[in-house]
Amino acid sequence: MEHTSLLERILRGVALTLVVIFFMFPIVWIFMMSFQTNETILRIPPQLVFEPTLANYTALITGKLTTMSGTLDIAFMRNLWNSVFLSTTSVAVALLLGVPAAYAFARHKFRGSEDIAFTLLSFRFAPALLVLLPLTLYFQKLGLANTYIGLIWVYQLICLPLILWIVRGYFEDIPADIEYAYRIAGHSWFATFRKIALPLAGPGIAAAGLLAFIFAWNNFVFALVLASADKQPVTVGALAFITSSGIQYGQISAAIVLSITPTLALALYAQRYLVEGLSLGAVKG
Amino acid sequence: MTAVTVQRNRPSGFRISKRVLPYVLSLPALLVCIGILIPFFTSVVYSFQRYRLSQPWARQFNWGENYLNFFTDPKFWNTLEISLLYAGITVLLELLLGLGIAMLLQKRTTLNNFISIMLLMPLMTAPALAALMWKLMTNPGFGVLSYLASLIGLQDFRWASSPSTALFTVVLVDIWVYTPFIMILLLAGLRSLPTQPFEAAALDGVPRSFVFFRITLPMLTPYILTATLFRLLDSIQQFDIIYAMTQGGPGDTLTVFQVEAYLNFFQSTNVGRSAALMIILWAITYFLSNIFIKNWLRLRERARGLA
Numbered sequence: 001m002e003h004t005s006l007l008e009r010i011l012r013g014v015a016l017t018l019v020v021i022f023f024m025f026p027i028v029w030i031f032m033m034s035f036q037t038n039e040t041i042l043r044i045p046p047q048l049v050f051e052p053t054l055a056n057y058t059a060l061i062t063g064k065l066t067t068m069s070g071t072l073d074i075a076f077m078r079n080l081w082n083s084v085f086l087s088t089t090s091v092a093v094a095l096l097l098g099v100p101a102a103y104a105f106a107r108h109k110f111r112g113s114e115d116i117a118f119t120l121l122s123f124r125f126a127p128a129l130l131v132l133l134p135l136t137l138y139f140q141k142l143g144l145a146n147t148y149i150g151l152i153w154v155y156q157l158i159c160l161p162l163i164l165w166i167v168r169g170y171f172e173d174i175p176a177d178i179e180y181a182y183r184i185a186g187h188s189w190f191a192t193f194r195k196i197a198l199p200l201a202g203p204g205i206a207a208a209g210l211l212a213f214i215f216a217w218n219n220f221v222f223a224l225v226l227a228s229a230d231k232q233p234v235t236v237g238a239l240a241f242i243t244s245s246g247i248q249y250g251q252i253s254a255a256i257v258l259s260i261t262p263t264l265a266l267a268l269y270a271q272r273y274l275v276e277g278l279s280l281g282a283v284k285g
Numbered sequence: 286m287t288a289v290t291v292q293r294n295r296p297s298g299f300r301i302s303k304r305v306l307p308y309v310l311s312l313p314a315l316l317v318c319i320g321i322l323i324p325f326f327t328s329v330v331y332s333f334q335r336y337r338l339s340q341p342w343a344r345q346f347n348w349g350e351n352y353l354n355f356f357t358d359p360k361f362w363n364t365l366e367i368s369l370l371y372a373g374i375t376v377l378l379e380l381l382l383g384l385g386i387a388m389l390l391q392k393r394t395t396l397n398n399f400i401s402i403m404l405l406m407p408l409m410t411a412p413a414l415a416a417l418m419w420k421l422m423t424n425p426g427f428g429v430l431s432y433l434a435s436l437i438g439l440q441d442f443r444w445a446s447s448p449s450t451a452l453f454t455v456v457l458v459d460i461w462v463y464t465p466f467i468m469i470l471l472l473a474g475l476r477s478l479p480t481q482p483f484e485a486a487a488l489d490g491v492p493r494s495f496v497f498f499r500i501t502l503p504m505l506t507p508y509i510l511t512a513t514l515f516r517l518l519d520s521i522q523q524f525d526i527i528y529a530m531t532q533g534g535p536g537d538t539l540t541v542f543q544v545e546a547y548l549n550f551f552q553s554t555n556v557g558r559s560a561a562l563m564i565i566l567w568a569i570t571y572f573l574s575n576i577f578i579k580n581w582l583r584l585r586e587r588a589r590g591l592a
Contacts, residue, residue: 012389016400019386023404023461029429030418046429097313104310116311118578119318125518125574126325129543130563133550134327156317164314172589189306218411220525225547235413239529249421256418260410267409271402275473278408278466282511282584283473 027260033253041249056254076255078230079237083259086223086233087216090152091209094159099205102164103197106171107179117164124161124280131157132225139226146228154222159212162280166211169281170204171197207273214263234259331560338554351561360537360545364562368541371452372521375459380513382460383467390468391475401472408465412458416529419458420445445531448538455539458526463519467512474508475501507584514577518570542566 035052144150423444549559
């Protein structure tokens with residue numbers, strides 16, 4: 001590996017450059033489009049130099065779009081709020097349900113424990129619509145159709161397996177002897193869980209929560225099937241937006257930028273844990 | 286655990302027997318499990334029924350008819366073919382590309398680490414929004430990719446709106462989103478390999494291709510298997526990218542399993558056929574996920590051992 005020829009180094013450099021261009025170009029381009037007016041976007045050949053405008057963002061944030069044929073209402077901020085609310089609450093619920101269960105699976109071998117853990121894992125790989133389509137009919141009967149509660153419950157399909165399996169790994173990494181010592185000193189299991197296990201697994205739990213948030217945010221099919229316009233997150237909202245706003249490409253780009261920025265920022269922040277999260281704890285980064 | 290019987294200062298009023306405790310802790314997760322299993326079995330029942338939302342009065346069990354009809358239904362064979370083709374092409378290309386990129390970035394330099402973090406960005410973009418981004422870039426009117434295609438002589442290249450190039454376009458988006466997934470897992474795998482075999486090979490002056498095929502690949506196999514099966518499981522169920530890009534069109538060019546089931550349910554309101562499609566897809570993924578979980582567990586134990 002040490003003595004690489006000049007030719008090889010050049011080839012490697014070219015290959016890496018091509019890779020970076022392919023994967024970065026769409027993001028950069030959409031970002032640039034979001035600062036352009038429709039006139040500059042529609043120009044051929046595409047412009048690399050242009051006068052940036054914030055008009056697209058102000059239209060989205062104020063919710064009013066002025067066109068030649070009058071003003072249009074844009075509900076995009078509503079979608080953005082739905083995404084924030086649905087993802088945050090889903091992760092909070094998943095942590096509340098998943099962390100104690102993960103602790104039970106890590107510390108106690110009890111009858112049926114592995115069965116439950118694997119059933120939950122298998123949800124991650126079952127086709128979403130298999131469950132979603134009957135659920136639409138059930139939700140209508142139960143009055144859960146188009147409610148946040150119904151959506152948050154279904155979001156557990158993504159968040160819970162992730163949290164359970166990652167956090168379980170972190171609990172298993174804590175030597176059981178530390179907990180025994182604390183128990184022998186006369187503390188209850190709950191105190192042990194709260195004072196010893198939770199703080200030691202803390203970073204892992206936080207990372208699992210961040211990842212679950214990203215996956216919940218990026219989900220598309222659940223809300224597409226179960227939510228109507230006022231409850232839809234950005235992933236579904238942006239799609240509806242592209243048809244309703246017609247030809248306002250700058251605003252669509254701005255909406256995409258606003259929709260992907262939170263997950264990209266969180267991913268950069270939590271990148272140390274991404275490998276572990278993406279492989280559900282099978283590979284350490 | 287059984288050794289812990291000494292218990293002083295027990296907080297009053299909060300006694301849970303040790304046998305019951307794990308069940309209490311996992312009960313909420315268990316309830317969610319059951320809540321999901323109910324619609325699953327409902328799907329099984331629907332799949333054996335003649336059930337159309339538009340004709341609720343005609344709903345009745347027709348047993349295997351939905352499944353038997355598939356044998357003579359060219360639309361079903363189209364769905365099966367396009368799903369397998371999509372999954373096969375995307376996973377194969379992503380594996381080759383991901384492995385290549387991981388090997389380019391293997392050395393732990395600041396630049397390599399920076400690039401590998403940057404490459405995660407497509408993966409963290411919602412697939413539906415990624416499809417939307419590519420839709421804007423391939424717009425025939427102003428899309429930058431349409432312009433670039435015209436520069437290399439592909440006038441009027443219609444990307445996702447032409448039946449002949451629609452599959453190519455969605456595969457391209459899939460590659461853009463998911464290659465980083467395989468890349469990042471294989472990179473972690475490559476960097477965790479022991480260095481001695483490589484040093485020994487370098488000392489002996491073994492050719493590089495031999496090192497790659499006889500040392501690197503075999504040692505990387507568990508990672509490759511896990512990453513590939515993971516992707517295969519997701520890819521055969523792809524919905525977001527295809528639906529956001531073309532809604533299964535043009536015509537029925539891209540009606541993969543989940544898209545076809547969605548359209549059957551909401552457009553032709555044929556619940557029975559839709560459920561039968563999902564059960565077949567489930568059978569495929571169940572088979573794959575069993576193989577996957579074995580590999581995944583082995584890798585997970587190894588990761589725990591290293592920790």
